[in-house]
Amino acid sequence: MSRRIQIFDTTLRDGEQSPGFSMSLGQKLRVARVLADMKVDIIEAGFPAASPGDYEAVRAIAGEIRGPIIAGLCRTIPRDIERTIEAVESAENSRIHTFIATSPIHRDLKLKMSPDEVIQHAVNAVKLARSACDDVEFSAEDGIRTEREYLAEVLQAVIEAGATTVNIPDTVGYSTPTEMYDLFSWLGKTVPGIENVHMSTHCHNDLGLAVANSLAAVEGGATQIECALNGIGERAGNCALEEVVMALRTRADHYGVEVGVDTTRLASASHLLAAVTGNFVPRNKAIVGENAFAHEAGIHQHGMLASRETYEIMEPETVGVKDSQLILGKHSGRHAVVDRAKQMGYELEDDEVELIMKRFKDLADVKKRVFDSDLEAIITGYETSTMGPWSLNWLSVVSRVNGESTPSASLTLAHEDGTTSTHTGDGDGPVDAIVEALELVTGTKIEVLSLAMRSISLGEDAQGEANMRAKVDGIEYSGHGLSTDIVAACAEALLEIVNRAIRNADQVRQTNVA
DSSP states (O other), X not given: OOEEOEEEEOIIIIITTSTTXXXXXXXXXXXXXXXXXXXXXXXXXXXXXGOHHHHHHHHHHHHHOOSSEEEEEEESOHHHHHHHHHHHTTSSSEEEXXXXXXXXXXXXXXXXXXXXXXXXXXXXXXXXXXXXXSOEEEEEETGGGSOHHHHHHHHHHHHHHTOSEEEEEETTSOOOHHHHHHHHHHHHHHSTTGGGSEEEEEEBOTTSOHHHHHHHHHHTTOOEEEEBGGGOOSTTOBOBHHHHHHHHHXXXXXXXXXXXXXXXXXXXXXXXXXXXXXXXXXXXXXXXXXXXXXXXXXXXXXXXXXXGGGTOSSOGGGGTOOSOOOOBOTTOOHHHHHHHHHHTTOOOOHHHHHHHHHHHHHHHHHOSOBOHHHHHHHHHHGGGGGOOSEEEEEEEEEOOSSOSSOOEEEEEEEETTSOEEEEEEEOSSHHHHHHHHHHHHHOOOEEEEEEEEEESSSSXXXXXXXXXXXXXXXXXXXXXXXXXXXXXXXXXXXHHHHHHHHHHHHHHHHHHHO
């Protein structure tokens, strides 16, 4: 019987805490539902002690999501652990995940602790967590750069204290596949009791080796992989869930392991996350990118016509990519839209359908045909339109080419308190003018860093998608906009950035008060 590998998803914790990927409570719940539908084994819902907002998000996910284990991260500090215990207590299945750094550079420069002190903190934390929860994971932060014999000593101590999973993270993405295999193999043979617990790997992608290192750890004996949708996470990101899962599935002949993830939901989950965080999935992204199953070179097309297996090692359907396109239009009703969404992997809640149908009808009135990609963009992007506190009521932009007058933008924003405000801004182009108008209405200072635009579907009336990055009060945010008018899409993206910044400032104030 083959080994079963647990998939531990950290999109909502390690992924969400990286710059430009913050999510609202509603968005986190939406992603958590998708992860549960995908049948990941563990959802790391957040870091409850980090802020009141993170605590509430973990608590909400624990209270609603059924199926996966719901984990909360905490340092080896008693108040952190107690806060996490409270946050996950309503989960059907809960896990306390505690960590402390073990490498010499972290012990000496960050913690200023002796090796014995680190072990004592780790053991005390595991015992405290275990007193309230039967499922306790311990992570040796920067474990890859920890002295091998000392790492074994730490792991033995926490296993004896009651840890049920031990994680050896490559926190800074420093390792190589050969080193990972060797270390995990050695630990499996050396640490007493490790055969009775899960041995986990958590790899970062600083050298582009996160997936390769995770697979090597599995070959070395790991039974859990910590990963994130689209590979998001600190710095260069984490091991990409969709890539490592499909590698294990596609090369089952080599790895000889099983995973329980429903891979047909990978594409829709990836696109949902991209929409709610305001970050494109690169066209050439493995598994879920637009080009993953596209063939342009003549020799490749000739081979595909002869047999798909000549150039495709996976069937598109296995990751939720469909060859066919059902074209909807303005005469399509609620049932047709909901049914098509379900075929695409989206189970819509009743309260979501009304808003999605409104946006669908608005789009169908201006487009001749609504493609699957249009519908997916509406579904995955609907949440960003309700993020508040500001929403866009009206926009008028005047641009100039070789003229003496300056481009301008007039807009009206509605605030969640019921008031509206209208201002006009000038700039050296329409986006610059929108920025000034937004600054005047919201009182924020926006520094645009980048703008990327693309067409969502086919035809001259296709929806345009805009992704923007900007700094507000020195903090970087990303925003996502969608419209058949690409300038309006830019305005929506900028407004999302402003809303993210305002919510973040409110959360910081709550944390300081607490």
